[in-house]
Amino acid sequence: MQCTACGASYDSEAYTCDACGHAVTVVDGYPAFAPELAHGGGGYESKLFAELAPLEEKSFWFRARNELILWALRRYRPDVSSFLEIGCGTGFVLSGIAAQHPTARLYGSEIFVDGLSFAGARVPSARLMQMDARAIPMREEIDVIGAFDVLEHIEEDVDVLREMHGALKRGGLLVISVPQHRWLWSPADDHAHHVRRYTAGELRDKISGAGFEVLKSTSFVSILLPMMVLSRLRMRGRTDDYDPIDEMRMPGWLNAVLYRVMRAENALIRWGLRFPLGGSRLVVARKVTQGADEPPG
Numbered sequence: 001m002q003c004t005a006c007g008a009s010y011d012s013e014a015y016t017c018d019a020c021g022h023a024v025t026v027v028d029g030y031p032a033f034a035p036e037l038a039h040g041g042g043g044y045e046s047k048l049f050a051e052l053a054p055l056e057e058k059s060f061w062f063r064a065r066n067e068l069i070l071w072a073l074r075r076y077r078p079d080v081s082s083f084l085e086i087g088c089g090t091g092f093v094l095s096g097i098a099a100q101h102p103t104a105r106l107y108g109s110e111i112f113v114d115g116l117s118f119a120g121a122r123v124p125s126a127r128l129m130q131m132d133a134r135a136i137p138m139r140e141e142i143d144v145i146g147a148f149d150v151l152e153h154i155e156e157d158v159d160v161l162r163e164m165h166g167a168l169k170r171g172g173l174l175v176i177s178v179p180q181h182r183w184l185w186s187p188a189d190d191h192a193h194h195v196r197r198y199t200a201g202e203l204r205d206k207i208s209g210a211g212f213e214v215l216k217s218t219s220f221v222s223i224l225l226p227m228m229v230l231s232r233l234r235m236r237g238r239t240d241d242y243d244p245i246d247e248m249r250m251p252g253w254l255n256a257v258l259y260r261v262m263r264a265e266n267a268l269i270r271w272g273l274r275f276p277l278g279g280s281r282l283v284v285a286r287k288v289t290q291g292a293d294e295p296p297g
């Protein structure tokens with residue numbers, strides 16, 4: 001951890017600075033690095049996560065996305081010893097990583113402290129904290145940082161990428177997913193408080209600009225894109241009654257069919273196919289430090 005008072009580095013477990021004695025504020029039982037923002041959600045997240053948590057394990061979208069993330073870890077950093085998820089939500093991704101990498105030290109963060117209890121219940125081994133991704137209190141400590149459908153919520157996404165770069169060890173891995181294609185913008189994005197949907201080039205430029213080398217960049221939710229476009233078109237013009245949870249409640253048979261389609265797509269991605277179009281984009285990138293003792297790339 002990096003002390004927010006004096007900037008010194010200290011042991012991650014203690015949350016108290018050895019150099020100046022500054023102790024991290026605790027909010028609702030969690031270390032809080034940006035306590036002034038901890039209750040900014042006004043309970044909204046807590047309510048949303050309570051509804052979301054039981055649906056995620058069944059949802060074709062969350063399951064398929066988890067499988068893609070877990071593949072990326074197996075493929076690019078099978079020996080991960082520390083993993084930080086920014087915006088860990090209910091801990092569904094962390095639980096998958098805990099199962100696949102039982103010896104890795106897992107960290108999860110949320111800006112609103114309300115969300116953390118769900119992740120804590122699901123992944124008791126994870127070290128959870130409240131923090132602002134624009135000021136990550138870690139320096140060269142982490143093997144892999146993940147942020148899954150998080151960057152599109154943050155105006156200062158470039159600052160967040162730079163902070164992730166600083167928190168990663170030399171050669172550390174970044175795994176990111178975001179919603180893609182500006183033309184797919186719909187009331188669902190408004191409702192989710194998205195700041196943007198990305199283009200492939202924009203995301204690549206921002207990640208490269210923050211000091212990373214992109215190892216893999218692919219669309220996903222590509223085969224289902226036509227269905228997604230139809231659903232979004234149907235939604236246009238009705239901004240009032242949109243409920244994101246509603247969209248996840250679908251007949252079991254349909255969810256099962258969509259899951260099989262997504263699994264087939266994941267297999268194609270694993271074989272090296274890169275879809276040009278898709279509702280989302282996955283990027284895997286490696287920290288490259290342009291230091292004197294280290295050649296770039």
Ligand SMILES: [Zn+2]
Pocket residue numbers: 003004005006007008017018019020021022
């Ligand atoms: Zn200090």
